[in-house]
Structure formats: structure tokens, C-alpha cells
Amino acid sequence: MTAEAVRKAGSEGEERGRARRGRWVAGGVVVLALLIAGVAAVASARGEEEPRVPGTDSADAGFARDMAVHHQQAVEMSFIVRDRTDDEDVRRLAYDIANTQANQRGMLLGWLDLWELPKVAPNGAGPMAWMKGEDGHGEHGGGHEGGGGVGLMPGMATKDELKRLGALRGEEAEVFFLQLMTDHHLGGVSMAEACASRCAVPVEKRLARGMVEGQQSELGLMRDMLAARGAKPRS
Known part of the structure; x- marks a missing residue:
């Protein structure tokens, strides 16, 4: 394999690696977003939003x-x-x-x-x-x-x-x-x-x-x- 072919193969490998990392990061963001949305939905369904501090006469x-x-x-x-x-x-x-x-x-x-x-x-x-x-x-x-x-x-x-x-x-x-x-x-x-x-x-x-x-x-x-x-x- 010529030096040019080696450089080309290496460049293609780096691009594939960056693409995989991008997909992993994107996938992680999606999963995190889904988890946050799920927690928020459960808290909302349960009516457990953090209340304000009660008043002295409450x-x-x-x-x-x-x-x-x-x-x-x-x-x-x-x-x-x-x-x-x-x-x-x-x-x-x-x-x-x-x-x-x-x-x-x-x-x-x-x-x-x-x-x-x-x-x-x-x-x-x-x-x-x-x-x-x-x-x-x-x-x-x-x-x-x-x-x-x-x-x-x-x-x-x-x-x-x-x-x-x-x-x-x-x-x-x-x-x-x-x-x-x-x-x-x-x-x-x-x-x-x-x-x-x-x-x-x-x-x-x-x-x-x-x-x-x-x-x-x-x-x-x-x-x-x-x-x-x-x-x-x-x-």
C-alpha cells in the first residue's frame, strides 16, 4: 500500500470514528432528554412539584x-x-x-x-x-x-x-x-x-x-x- 493510500485510509478511519462518537453523543443526549422528560412527567402526574414555603399562618x-x-x-x-x-x-x-x-x-x-x-x-x-x-x-x-x-x-x-x-x-x-x-x-x-x-x-x-x-x-x-x-x- 502506498503512502497516499495509507493516509487516505487513516483519514477515512478518523471520519468514521468521529461519526460513531457523534452518534453516541447524540444518542446519549436523546436518552438523557427522555429520562428528564419522564421524571418531569411522573412528578407532574403525582402533583409533587416543589411547593412554596408555607406562610406562618398557613x-x-x-x-x-x-x-x-x-x-x-x-x-x-x-x-x-x-x-x-x-x-x-x-x-x-x-x-x-x-x-x-x-x-x-x-x-x-x-x-x-x-x-x-x-x-x-x-x-x-x-x-x-x-x-x-x-x-x-x-x-x-x-x-x-x-x-x-x-x-x-x-x-x-x-x-x-x-x-x-x-x-x-x-x-x-x-x-x-x-x-x-x-x-x-x-x-x-x-x-x-x-x-x-x-x-x-x-x-x-x-x-x-x-x-x-x-x-x-x-x-x-x-x-x-x-x-x-x-x-x-x-x-
């Missing part, structure tokens, strides 16, 4: 603040009864409630930090202001009104009731705990249902729906546990 912020406080009391009651009974079923339920609600409380407070919003209601607004005039009692009629009291959210126990729970032992403590927690869950479900319909942040709405499902399941369990002890819910 349902999202109000629910996060109030439910964090509501959950804290459930954790407190669970720890109280844990030390007042040896019944494994009650202790297991108390552990599950404390663990679940402590984790959810951390998420709620974390969102407030992420949104750079206060953890207390602004301008002296009391709890449940985000429900815009609703009484927060939902279909259950507010749980037990005596446990709500002035300034407390639906279903929350009073200081006197918490003190009484800490003074009881054995089955008496179990029954009173189950009654208090039933009221507490009824109030929590009504709050979570309100967020599921009013909140704008998708992940918070999903958490609220999960709270409704989880607490309704525990309500059924607590009714059975009360019945086994010859008692009933107060609400």
Missing part, C-alpha cells in the same frame, strides 16, 4: 406546631403508664405510641426549622387557629371536653388527669391510660383529617393521612383492651 405551619404539642403529651402519658403497670400488652402499646409519635413530632418540628417558621403560634393566636373557626372536634364531638379545657387542643388531658394517671397502679392505671389515650387519639384524628384536606405540602398531607390510619387502628385496639378490663371509652 394550615401547614399551624398543624405542624399544634400536632407537635399534641404528640408530646401522648409520649408523656405513654412513659407514665409504662412505670405503672406490668401488663405486657399495655406496655407494648405505650411503647409503640411513644416511638411513633416521637418520630412524627421530630418530622413536624424539622419542617418548621426548614421553613424557618416559629414553633409557637404568632401574634398570641391560640391553638387550632389554622382550622379557621372549626372547633377541631370532627365527627367525634371533641373527644372528652373535660380533657380539652381552655387553651388545650382536642382530646388533650389536663394536668390533674396526668397527675391522677401517675398516682394509679395496675389495672386502674391501664384503664385510665386507655381512656385518656382514646380521647387523645380522637382529637388527633380530627386534626390530621383537617390537615389532609387543608394543608398544601404533599409530604405533610401524606403524613397526616398516615396518622389518621394509624390512630384509628389503635383506637380499635384500645376499645378491645378496655372491654377486656370491663371498661369503656369515656367518649
Whole structure:
């Protein structure tokens, strides 16, 4: 092969190589474009576009603040009864409630930090202001009104009731705990249902729906546990 033929063959090889690289790059761009379009389509279909940061007076912020406080009391009651009974079923339920609600409380407070919003209601607004005039009692009629009291959210126990729970032992403590927690869950479900319909942040709405499902399941369990002890819910 002459030198000219060698140069010609080399030139043709380089051109073919450039053409292949061009096709690879073009193909990669097409695949990347398709992937981006697919992700965007899925996000759009799911309605998961990144929302704007909620306002201080929004349902999202109000629910996060109030439910964090509501959950804290459930954790407190669970720890109280844990030390007042040896019944494994009650202790297991108390552990599950404390663990679940402590984790959810951390998420709620974390969102407030992420949104750079206060953890207390602004301008002296009391709890449940985000429900815009609703009484927060939902279909259950507010749980037990005596446990709500002035300034407390639906279903929350009073200081006197918490003190009484800490003074009881054995089955008496179990029954009173189950009654208090039933009221507490009824109030929590009504709050979570309100967020599921009013909140704008998708992940918070999903958490609220999960709270409704989880607490309704525990309500059924607590009714059975009360019945086994010859008692009933107060609400």
C-alpha cells in the first residue's frame, strides 16, 4: 500500500470514528432528554412539584406546631403508664405510641426549622387557629371536653388527669391510660383529617393521612383492651 493510500485510509478511519462518537453523543443526549422528560412527567402526574414555603399562618405551619404539642403529651402519658403497670400488652402499646409519635413530632418540628417558621403560634393566636373557626372536634364531638379545657387542643388531658394517671397502679392505671389515650387519639384524628384536606405540602398531607390510619387502628385496639378490663371509652 502506498503512502497516499495509507493516509487516505487513516483519514477515512478518523471520519468514521468521529461519526460513531457523534452518534453516541447524540444518542446519549436523546436518552438523557427522555429520562428528564419522564421524571418531569411522573412528578407532574403525582402533583409533587416543589411547593412554596408555607406562610406562618398557613394550615401547614399551624398543624405542624399544634400536632407537635399534641404528640408530646401522648409520649408523656405513654412513659407514665409504662412505670405503672406490668401488663405486657399495655406496655407494648405505650411503647409503640411513644416511638411513633416521637418520630412524627421530630418530622413536624424539622419542617418548621426548614421553613424557618416559629414553633409557637404568632401574634398570641391560640391553638387550632389554622382550622379557621372549626372547633377541631370532627365527627367525634371533641373527644372528652373535660380533657380539652381552655387553651388545650382536642382530646388533650389536663394536668390533674396526668397527675391522677401517675398516682394509679395496675389495672386502674391501664384503664385510665386507655381512656385518656382514646380521647387523645380522637382529637388527633380530627386534626390530621383537617390537615389532609387543608394543608398544601404533599409530604405533610401524606403524613397526616398516615396518622389518621394509624390512630384509628389503635383506637380499635384500645376499645378491645378496655372491654377486656370491663371498661369503656369515656367518649
